[in-house]
Amino acid sequence: MGLASSLSTALTGMNAAETQIDVLGNNLANSQTVGFKSSDVVFANQFLQTLSLGAAPTGGNGGTNPRQTGLGVQVAAINQNFKQGTVEISSSPSDLAIQGDGFFQVQGGQGEKLYTRNGIFRLNSSNELVTSTGNRLLGYGVDDQFNLRSTELVPLSIPIGTEAVAKATGTVNLQGTLTAKGDVATTSKIVQSTVLGNNSIPRPSGSAVNVQSAAAPFNTSVTLAHTEGGGGTHAEGSVYQYRFTYLDANGTESMASEPLTVTVPGGNASADNTITLNNLPAANSQYSQVRVYRTEPGGSDFFLAGTAAAGGSFVDTDSSSSTTPLDNNGLTGNYTYMVTYYKSGEPESRPSPLLGPQSVVNGRIYLSNLPTPPAPPAEGGYPAYDEIRIYRNLTNDPNSFYLVDTVPPGASYTDSKTDAEISNLALPGNQKVNLDGPAIDSNTLLVNVITRDGLDYSNPFIPGDLSFTARKGDRLLETKSFTVTATSTVQDLLGFMKDSLGIVSDSGDSTNPILSSLNQIPGEGGTIQPNAYISNGALRFVSNTGVDNGVTIDLTSFRLRDANGTVTTPNLGFGTVQEGKGQSAVTDFIAYDSLGLPVRMRLTATMESRTDQQTVYRWYADSADNIERGSADISVGTGLIYFDGNGNFISASNNVVAVDRTGLPSTKPLQFSLDFTALSGLAADKASLAASRQDGSPPGVLTSYVIGEDGIIRGVFSNGISRDLGQIRLARFSNPGGLEQRGQNLFAQGINTGLPIEGGPSENGLGSISAGALELSNTDVGGDLVTLVLASTQYRSNARVITATQQLFDELLNIRR
Structure with missing residues (x-):
């Protein structure tokens, strides 16, 4: 290869140095990039030129090594350094840092799953958590009950200001002292209305009845005739006195006339004389008969002699006296009458309006045209009255009426009866008039109920909407409504009022029944059960025992609006006939249903018993917002609370309250428990009770959120409730170095990464999450700068090799010269 190989070898060194400088430049450029992971260049020598393979040792030679010449360097790998970067505190709760292995999972532009360590997340216009480049953060979402849905990864959202939530009350904690001192609650407060009458039974109008002074007869028209030997027994010379009264069809008489003196004429010794009285007092519009009274010869007391037609004659033949004396007592005063319909064994009707008045001085009073009772309807409803009863007041008592x-x-x-005669109630048959008339019963229609004010009667109920507002333990109860119809009965009203007052008759626990009350009403005795009753025509309400359970119904408790919008105030005249007794305490609080609607609650506790070993209180729960179909019942629970001799709470027979929510989409019934464990049974002058805490809440909107180390996003609502909004899910790879970089701090799964291992923070070898913090770039600026110097030196060194090779080539070319 010669000199030519040195050029290519040097060139590979320069290329390797350039690559390293590029990598180092990228590291340094991203030294401030959040979540950036620096890279390291790994070099490997390239192909080799083998000059000799060498030789093995022999007996005469120790062996030789191979002789090889390298042909340059190559970049074997560019490895990313995934070591932990420095975690720095941030001011945003949505900034996240992973401490340990793992990546955030985000959604790419084409819906693919990408990975990042950059924890800068912000909310977009759709309240979704997104990266700085708009990639949505993925994790587990929640359902409409804020339960995590772990079936798929979805973009996480935090709906600040839009999501609302409420929490139904589950537990109410109570505190206070239910003292063992004071009176045991043995007596109920009892309220009772005036006597209510039944208007369906007819009442005499009395409009046609005439009340006037009774006419008294005069004797001036009477003429005498004597018959001797007429079969009479009057002796000659006998002197008699006669008086006359008018007689009505009922056998009652007017006042008597003045005496008429008659002397039997003499001349005949026989005693068979008769006396004939002609031209008796004349008939008039009041009377048609006359009664004749006579004394014995020479006597002064008058006895009945006989009866004759008015204006006619009366023949007196018998000188003996009858045993019926003349009653000539007269009435003196100013009298008023009333009449009733009567039938033996049946309720007497209400009395008529007042008849009269009529003044009389030593006289008698004549009543005519007395009424005729109406025939009862075919379906019944009132008796077939067959008599009339007459009542009259007394001279010295114009407001009391007695049977005449x-x-x-x-x-x-x-x-003709005197005041003394009719007012002596000890005499058989004497009685005062019942001004109320026939009393109501449970089946009486409300539109037939009447009340009495003196001698005036009125119908308090007409068809319309009746509202009822009462008090319990001196605290105002919620107004309840009742629709009065033509078929509504007294029993319907009783049930409505009892429910509205929250009177509990049945505890629902046969082993711990509701305590009966002592009955201390004058004329009564024994015990009486808390309930609603009809007592002799009056409405009676027996409260549960204890002072704070006592109900009050005042003059304005009822308001009735008719179809025309006219409002009246029915007054049933309720009053207290027995005061309640017993140590008690009461507290009001608000609970919440599943929609966050407030539910008004009242809890009353009364001392039910006290023994040598324990004190027992009974609690009563009322709710003005109990909505039960067809009922106005406010009672929603009761039970017993037991304290030992040290004043410690032992147990409760029941601690569950159930409030019906009919007509509302709330979960029904609203059930929650009462926690009595903080109550004390120690001695105190007065019992106390308070609801210290309840875990329900009204509707609230999402105002803030926090992200925990477990990746759970918890929303905090304006009502104080926190709810899970989702969970951030992380992923790690067996070989994170195999990830494919996509830019913008994003990685994609590579062919050499292995499958992603997904889980929550701190699961499956994954790191934890720190909210409000960021992981900084892990670039080692100092080390990279040193390496940069080395790389640049490498580059220059290889460039020198090329320069030296070039010089050698030049020398070689100069040999031919």
Whole structure:
């Protein structure tokens, strides 16, 4: 080969030096490129010229080595250095650095998968994490419940300001002291309405009834006739006195006339005289009959002698006296009447409006045209009344009405009974009028319910929308609505009100039933179960025991809007008939359903029992936002809480609250547990209860995010909730040096890399991720500069070889001279 080979050999050295300088220049140019991995040039000698293969040792020669001349250098490899670069803190939470092996996986322009160590990521207009060159970062996405979907890699997005989330309450933590001191809750507060009447039973109008002074007869028209031997028994010379009264069809009489003195004439010794009274007091519009009263001969007391037609004659033949005395007691005062329909064994109707008044002085009062009861309908509904009852007030008590008499319908009646006679209720048959009339029952239609204010009656309910707002433990309850229809009954109203008040009758636990209350209402006794009742025509609500469970229904608790928009305030006259008793505590708090809608809650605890070993409280949970189809029930749970003798919480018979959410797309029911473990049963003057924490939250929007070392992207919402938004997945290769560089800090899988090993950070030999940090270029500037000097020296040295060879060629050409 000679000198010619030295030229080619030197040229390979220059080419190798150029390659190394190019690589070193690229390293130094990217010394500030995030995630850049520097490269090293590996040289290998090129082909060799063998002059001799050498010889093996012999007995006379020690052997010779091969004689070979090198023909230059070649670039055997350009190896990338994947050693860890320096990690530097960044101000952006989306800047990421990998500490250890692995690459971020990104999406290429054609959808292919590429790899990079450059961790500068930003959000694009679609809230996707992308590289500086627009490549989307790949990882696991999440479903609509924020659960990681590990089936495929997708571009990761962080929807700041657009994604919303809520969390349903799962647990409510309670704290406070449910003291062992104070009264055990044995007594319920009981509220009761006025007596409510039933308007479907007819009431006498009384409009046609006449009330006037009863006419009294005069004796001035009466003429006398005597008959001797007429078969009478009146002795001659006997002196009698006569008085006359008018008689009505019911056998009641008017006041008597003045006395008429009659002397039996003499002249005949026989005692068979008769006395004939002609022209008796005349009939009038009130009476058609007259009663005749007479004394014994020379006497002063009048006894009934007989009855005759008014204006007619009466023949008195018998001198003996009857046993029926004259009642000539008169009434003096200002009297008013009312009448009712009556049938023995049936409820009496409401009384008519007031009849009268009528003033009288030592007289009697005549009532005529008394009403006739209507026939009951074919389907029933009220009795077939067959009598009329008459009631009258007293002279000294105009507001109390007492029974005077019972008469047939349509009859007339003369009132002669004194105040003392009718007002003595100890006498059989005497009674006061029932102003309320027939009381309601559970089947009474609401539109037939009536209330009484004095002697005025009104219908509090008409078809429309009824709203009801009450109090419980002096705290206002949520307004509930009830639609009054023509078919709504009292029982419907009772059930609605009980549900609205949150009165619990059944604990749902047969081993721990709801505690009954002592009944301390005057005239009653024993115990009574918390519930809604009808008591003698009044609506009665028995609260659960304890002071804070006591319900209050005031004058404005009801509001009724009719079809025309007119609003009235039905007043049922509720009042307290028994106060509640017992140590209790109450707290209000807000829970949240699966949509993040607030659910108002109230928790009340009352001391149910106390023994030598333990204290037991019962909790009641109410929710104004309990939405149950066809019900206004606010009660959503109850149970018992047990404390030992040291005041420590032992257990609870139930700790689950279930709030119905009918009509809403929320998960239903909303169920959450009550954590009583922080409650104390130690002694305190007053029980206390508070909800210290609950884990639900209202809707919130994504405001920020953090990326953990495990690659999980966790979004932080404005309501304080954090949710997984995705996970960054890394990949590594058995031979990362085999990756194909694509520029822009990107690599593609090469034929000599092996398959990518994918996983989460810190899995499968992969490194971890540091958020808010960047991996800097691993270029060794100092070392590369030294190597650059060596490469340039190599280049110059090889250039000198070419120069020397050229000089030798020149000398060779000069030999011919």
